[in-house]
Amino acid sequence: MKSISKLFVSSPHTRTGLTTNQVMRTVCYACIPGIAAQTYFFGWGVIVQALLCIIVALTAEAIILSLREKPVRATLADGSAMLTGLLIALSIPPLAPWWISVIGVSFAIIIVKQLYGGLGFNLFNPAMAGYVVLLISFPVAMTNWLPVQQVMTYDISFLDCVSSIFTGFTLDGYSVTQLRIAVDGITMATPLDHFKTQIDLGLTASEITASPIYGDYGGTGWEWVNLGYLIGGLLLLKQGVIRWHIPFAIIASLFTFSLISYSITPDLSLPPMISLFSGATMFAAFFIATDPISASTTIRGRLIYGAIIGALIFMIREWGGYPDGVAFAVLLTNLAVPLIDYYTKPAVYGHKAKV
Amino acid sequence: MTEYFLLLVSTVLVNNFVLVKFLGLCPFMGVSSKIETAIGMSMATTFVLTLASMSSYLLNTYILQPLGIEFLRTIAFILVIAVVVQFTEMVVHKTSPKLYRLLGIFLPLITTNCAVLGVALLNVNAEHNFLQSIVYGFGAAVGFSFVLVLFASMRERLAVADVPRPFKGSAIAMITAGLMSLAFMGFAGLVNF
Amino acid sequence: MYVLLFALGALIALTVVFGAILGFASVKFKVKADPxxxxxxxxxxxxxxxxxxxxxxxxxxxxxxxxxxxxxxxxxxxxxxxxxxxxxxxxxxxxxxxxGQEDVKKVAFIREDECIGCTKCIQACPVDAIMGASKVMHTVIIDECTGCDLCVEPCPVDCIDMVPLTDTNWKWDALAISVKNIN
Amino acid sequence: MHSELSLIEQVKSGKLWDIPGGIHPPERKSLSNSTKIDIIPLSPFYYVPIKQHIGNEGKLLVKVGEQVLTGQPLTDAIEGLSLPVHAPTSGVIKDITPHVSAHPSGKPEITIVIESDHKDTVFTTKPIKNWQTSEAASLTKHIQSMGVAGLGGAAFPTYVKTNPTKDIKLLIINGVECEPYITADDVLMRYFANEITQGINILQHMVQPELVVIAIEDNKPEAIEAIKLAVKDQDTIEVRVIPTKYPSGGEKQLIEIVTGQEVPSKSIPADIGIVMQNIGTCFAIKEAVIDGKALIHRVVTVTGESISRPQNLWVKLGTPISDLLTHCGLVAEQDQRLIMGGPMMGFNIMDTMMPVVKSTNCILAPSEYNLPSFGVEQACIRCSLCSDACPVNLLPQQMLWYSKAKDHEKLEEYNLADCIECGVCSYVCPSQIPLVQYYRSSKVEIKQEKEDKIKSDKAKERFETRQLRLERDKQARLLKHKESADKRKKALEKDGNAKDKIAAALARAKAKKASTGETAPISADAQTTNTQDKVAAAIARAKAKKQAQADSETTATVSSESQDSEVGSAEAVEAKSAEQIKKDKIAATVARAKAKKLKQAAENKEQGESN
Missing domain, CATH: 1.10.15.40 (Electron transport complex subunit B, putative Fe-S cluster)
Known part of the structure; x- marks a missing residue:
């Protein structure tokens, strides 16, 4: 007979299979459809950025952990740093210079995550805080989105991307600005950016959306990217990694506000479908806002949290100074999370019925 | 009407006194460790700010300007503010001793809250009329209260977080305030006022 | 010159008015000592x-x-x-x-065969937790004893010990958690 | 709000409610429920803890060396919540001693050790055959004397529940048994449905409910069948099949499922007209009343993947667990875990000499593969799986924060006290945080804090009363002094000799100057002298002690203090009173504390050096 365990443990004596590491890894895997679509439309830069960001994230986390004298290997294995890196990589323009990624990811990991105590303690979504810092500090580089590959003048290879990210020029010596000249010789912007500038120039919505950068129901290419993230998000839902409340609330609230606005001023507002399938809407709804640490935890709280994000995205896109308000919306709502949680505590058993 | 509404939105969100104009940071850092205290402070400050911007407008328009003694503006405003604060302190002391103690030194310190004098002076600079002054003062106060309460609720969570020792306490609170300010930049351009 | 007078006058007038308001308020909102x-x-x-x-x-x-x-x-x-x-x-x-330092909770215990019944400890006890009369043995009411230590010194025969109080509540010994962590 | 009538009507309609959260862990009940209930052979020794229930232990009736018979009471119930225990078999009492208890801490408790004589001679107790016509009070007394306790897990004395002070509308019989692995109630229902029904009828007679509902989870079809058959002629008893979900078997949870009502926080079910009894308890009531048998045995499931013959057994209370494991064939793996109770709420057995008690429903020896234990605790990522699964709508993730921060105020705000410790939150936690453990320690800390608060309030009251008394005494003394002084004055005046007076005064003054206590002529000063002496003595003692400790710093402090005191006493102030003495004492205490600390530090240092 072998030994009897003398270890004192409190009940329960068992648990389910899903671990935190698996949760993080599953989220990374669920990004794959979106990444695939993004790579297809925006080139290999996406993959290069993803690798770069993940490496930076892991390095930054490892340095801070060793400074804090915490177990490095075990903590890195939880996958949270990798996920943060990946999410930032997917948010920034694929051909953004390498130092942009390094600054953004380091800020996210060091300031926003580790200074608050590491995994589980951060109040803000690290990826979005990192992104916002970049957006505010380097507005030009951060809005340098390439047009979708299919309308580009130049074909760029994997090595072109690597070269462009690290030196600023492709192997053939083109700069990113040159690459952005599309087939018809006009500098291409993202659909949301384009819409904003054109509206300011006095065009009506229907005139603007006639441009080739808008597809059937979203921006050209962007609609597929969003669809990819939607599929990935549904997979996460099915796996039980995220709950439906937050994505649903975001999409519903954004759609409702767009619809109202569109039905009142159809000439000045983005059509609701384009709103949903452009920019980072789906990415935010399923992958960013659902970050459990910085999101609300009660059921009512999650619905409120999502609804506020949706409303803020709409507000910033419609009236604000930035074309895509996703990152700001998430950060702003992160601010309110402790308050939301505080006021949406569910009624505990035995406290409802006051006889 | 729209104009006043936009002025309000602008002062609350876009030109938030704390996070964008960086006024009133002392009570923002000092009275934000508990939600209840923060709410109390918010109410006291709202009261003081609105009243102070109103009375300073009256003082400026009906006493200082007709007499041509605008150079006394700062000293006169401070006088008004001090009186309003003192008055508020007495009221709070009477009505809510608990809040009075929780606010402690910060209640009299509203006097030196630069947001208060800031509102009064900015009102003059922007040549707001009476109603605008009130809305501006009130908006500033609401913006202050809004971020103060949010900040307090976040700090309650921070209190139990595993923050590295050098960053514990005020340091991490400052960083949080910075990140809040970062988030508020999202409102930039929302209302052009 | 006039400006100066105006300024002085205005300031004085303001001060008087505000002083009156505050004076009134201090009477109206008077508060008694706080609890x-x-x-x-x-x-x-x-x-x-x-x-x-x-x-x-x-x-x-x-x-x-x-x-x-x-x-x-x-x-x-x-x-x-x-x-x-x-x-x-x-x-x-x-x-x-x-x-002093934080210590485990203790109660006083009188070694009864050594007690000479001098009542010194009874006088020292701040909460009247020692029973006894002159020339007879004293004893500590454990439930009332606060473990303050004040009775130990006066005892002429050093018969009072401070014994650690055994915890009645088992605290689900959290040690096990840390043991788990090390593994 | 529903009226009580509609409550019964609603229950009768067969409607079921749902509880929030809950989980579906693998059941693994088929391991042990396929065979009949076996009887374990007699053990050589039985260990009967005298307290096996919630409440007070009884008064011992037996002595070491005494011969006892099977079912003979070993203790007698005393005042308050109390139950007797009975001898599980006949034999000799070997010892009455602390022995490892059937408690998570394993803290030794007073246990009666019986050496079996292997005859199992029965102690005859009178059954109550005519219970239908008996008074409820006498039945209650009988059930108490037979030691019947709730066999569901908490072992709450049954006689309290059979004697409710409130009007009871609904009696719920709990046959849910929602914990994985355990099948004790399942097999009991299968093979003893009629006996259980008799027990229920006795309960009906005693409690007089309008309706009885027997709730059974739908994963026990055979048991449902057997019970339905047994109660088919009784129209006041309904069998309610409820969906399988953990923790449906919790008392409050089952009430919510069956009636849709919640037992208000800090209340008991009887407050809303409901009483709940466990299946096993019904059987024990039947045995106690109809057969006159005390509660000395119960069904125990011995199961788990490391048990070669998992089964249900009739086990005599007091049987050491090692005998059960030997009987069922434990094939231990490395670091084999042994659990008393189920995997969700049971506790691990660290000593196999732990006896089976009234609340023991299962001995579980799981394999690591089938019942993975907890790994390294990771950071909480606030995924809120726990709050989604919590059957009482708590927010475990918040409570974890505040437990770690020891913020008891916040914990109470988040209703920690309402946690039923079902373990669902820890079960679903992806970060493998032993949440329940945190809550349990916090609960105890809060309890301790409250007890301390009560104690300190009492101390405060006593202190203040004492202060008042001292003050009063002082006033009285002053008054007395004044009176006697007046008297003296008058007496002197009577003498009318002014010269004498002056001479006396001069003499007194001289005496004072000389500062010799003995010359103090008047009785009023005697006390002062006495006090002075005392103080001097105390100081001398303190000095001696301090010097003995040979600690220069401390000595310096004390001697300077004593100098002060001497100056004070030279002035022969009458008010070298309690207050002054007290101050001195306090100073002495502080000094002592300091000295202790220094000594300790020195010791530590020595140790450090010697290391």
């Missing part, structure tokens, strides 16, 4: 041991209300300091070791 001492006293452990340098908990509470340090109470330990810090709105600081 802070009571609240502080409620947080103190009431051992009445005097290790803080005051004769009992109430006097220390008064002293705190008047600005004394909050870290002079060893029986209360860190938790009391934390609560006091919350109440007073100041930062918690570590226990002032000049006043």
């Amino acid at each position: 802070l001492v009571e609240q502080i006293d409620n947080l103190l452990p009431q051992t009445q041991c005097g290790q803080c340098g005051y004769p009992g908990c109430k006097p220390y509470a008064e002293a705190i209300a008047n600005g004394d340090d909050i870290n002079k109470c060893p029986p209360g330990g860190e938790s009391t300091i934390k609560q006091l810090a919350d109440l007073m709105g100041v930062d918690a600081k570590p226990l002032d070791s000049a006043h």
Whole structure:
């Protein structure tokens, strides 16, 4: 007979299979459809950025952990740093210079995550805080989105991307600005950016959306990217990694506000479908806002949290100074999370019925 | 009407006194460790700010300007503010001793809250009329209260977080305030006022 | 010149008006002494041991209300300091070791065969937790004893011991968790 | 709000409610429920803890060396919540000693050790055959004397529940048994449905409910069948099949499922007209009343993948677990875990000499593969799986924060006290945080804090009363002094000799100057002298002690203090009173504390050096 365990443990004596590491890894895997679509439309830069960001994230986390004298290997294995890196990589323009990624990811990991105590303690979504810092500090580089590959003048290879990210020029010596000249010789912007500038120039919505950068129901290419993230998000839902409340609330609230606005001023507002399938809407709804640490935890709280994000995205896109308000919306709502949680505590058993 | 509404939105969100104009940071850092205290402070400050911007407008328009003694503006405003604060302190002391103690030194310190004098002076600079002054003062106060309460609720969570020792306490609170300010930049351009 | 007079006049007038308002308010909103001492006293452990340098908990509470340090109470330990810090709105600081250290809870125990019945300990006990009369053996009422230590010194025959109080509540010994972590 | 009538009507309609959260862990009940209930052979020794229930232990009736018979009471119930225990078999009392208890802590408790004589001679107790016509009070007394306790897990004395002070509308019989692995109630229902029904009828007679509902989870079809058959002629008893979900078997949870009502926080079910009894308890009531048998045995499931013959057994209370494991064939793996109770709420057995008690329903020896234990605790990522699964709508993730921060105020705000410790939150936690453990320690800490608070309030009251008394005494003494002084004055005046007076005064003054206590002429000063002496003695003693400790710093402090005191006493102040003495004492205490600390420090240092 072998030994009897003398270890004192409190009940329960068992648990389910899903671990935190698996949760993080599953989220990374669920990004794959979106990444695939993004790579297809925006080139290999996406993959290069993803690798770069993940490496930076892991390095930054490892340095801070060793400074804090915490177990490095075990903590890195939880996958949270990798996920943060990946999410930032997917948010920034694929051909953004390498130092942009390094600054953004380091800020996210060091300031926003580790200074608050590491995994589980951060109040803000690290990826979005990192992104916002970049957006505010380097507005030009951060809005340098390439047009979708299919309308580009130049074909760029994997090595072109690597070269462009690290030196600023492709192997053939083109700069990113040159690459952005599309087939018809006009500098291409993202659909949301384009819409904003054109509206300011006095065009009506229907005139603007006639441009080739808008597809059937979203921006050209962007609609597929969003669809990819939607599929990935549904997979996460099915796996039980995220709950439906937050994505649903975001999409519903954004759609409702767009619809109202569109039905009142159809000439000045983005059509609701384009709103949903452009920019980072789906990415935010399923992958960013659902970050459990910085999101609300009660059921009512999650619905409120999502609804506020949706409303803020709409507000910033419609009236604000930035074309895509996703990152700001998430950060702003992160601010309110402790308050939301505080006021949406569910009624505990035995406290409802006051006889 | 729209104009006043936009002025309000602008002062609350876009030109938030704390996070964008960086006024009133002392009570923002000092009275934000508990939600209840923060709410109390918010109410006291709202009261003081609105009243102070109103009375300073009256003082400026009906006493200082007709007499041509605008150079006394700062000293006169401070006088008004001090009186309003003192008055508020007495009221709070009477009505809510608990809040009075929780606010402690910060209640009299509203006097030196630069947001208060800031509102009064900015009102003059922007040549707001009476109603605008009130809305501006009130908006500033609401913006202050809004971020103060949010900040307090976040700090309650921070209190139990595993923050590295050098960053514990005020340091991490400052960083949080910075990140809040970062988030508020999202409102930039929302209302052009 | 006139401007100067105006300015002076205006300032004086303002001061008078505002002074009147404040004067009125101070009468109207007069407040009696605040119940802070009571609240502080409620947080103190009431051992009445005097290790803080005051004769009992109430006097220390008064002293705190008047600005004394909050870290002079060893029986209360860190938790009391934390609560006091919350109440007073100041930062918690570590226990002032000049006043002793936090210790396990103890009660006095009289070795009864050695007791000569001098009643000195009875006079020393701040909470009347020792029973006995002159020339007869004394005993400690354990439930009433606060473990303040004040009876040990006066005893001429050193028959009083401070024995650690066994915890009645088992605390689900959290040790096991840390054991798990190491593995 | 529903009226009580509609409550019964609603229950009768067969409607079921749902509880929030809950989980579906693998059941693994088929391991042990396929065979009949076996009887374990007699053990050589039985260990009967005298307290096996919630409440007070009884008064011992037996002595070491005494011969006892099977079912003979070993203790007698005393005042308050109390139950007797009975001898599980006949034999000799070997010892009455602390022995490892059937408690998570394993803390030794007073246990009666019986050496079996292997005859199992029965102690005859009178059954109550005519229970239908008996008074409820006498039945209650009988059930108490037979030691019947709730066999569901908490072992709450049954006689309290059979004697409710409130009007009871609904009696729920709990046959849910929602914990994985355990099948004790399942097999009991299968093979003893009629006996259980008799027990229920006795309960009906005693409690007089309008309706009885027997709730059974739908994963026990055979048991449902058997019970339905047994109660088919009784129209006041309904069998309610409820969906399988953990923790449906919790008392409050089952009430919510069956009635849709919640037992208000800090209340008991009887407050809303409901009483709940466990299946096993019904059987024990039947045995106690109809057969006159005390509660000395119960069904225990011995199961788990490391048990070669998992089964249900009739086990005599007091049987050491090692005998059960030997009987069922434990094949231990490395670091084999043994659990008393189920995997969700049971506790691990660290000593196999732990006896089976009234609340023991299962001995579980799981394999690591089938019942993975907890790994390294990771950071909480606030995924809120726990709050989604919590059957009482708590927010475990918040409570974890505050438990770690020891913020008891917040914990109470988040209703920690309402946690039923079902373990669902820890079960679903992806970060493998032993949440329940945190809550349990916090609960105890809060309890301790409250007890301390009560104690300190009492101390405060006593202190203040004492202060008042001292003050009063002082006033009285002063008054007395004044009176006697007046008297003296008058007496002197009577003498009318002014010269004498002056001479006396001069003499007194001289005496004072000389500062010799003995010359103090008047009786009023005697006390002062006495006090002075005392103080001097105390100081001398303190000095001696301090010097003995040979600590220069401390000595310095004390001697300076004593100098002060001497100056004080030279002035022969009458008010060298209690207050002054007290101050001195306090100073002495502080000094002592300091000295102790220094000594300790020195010791530590020595140790450090010697290391």
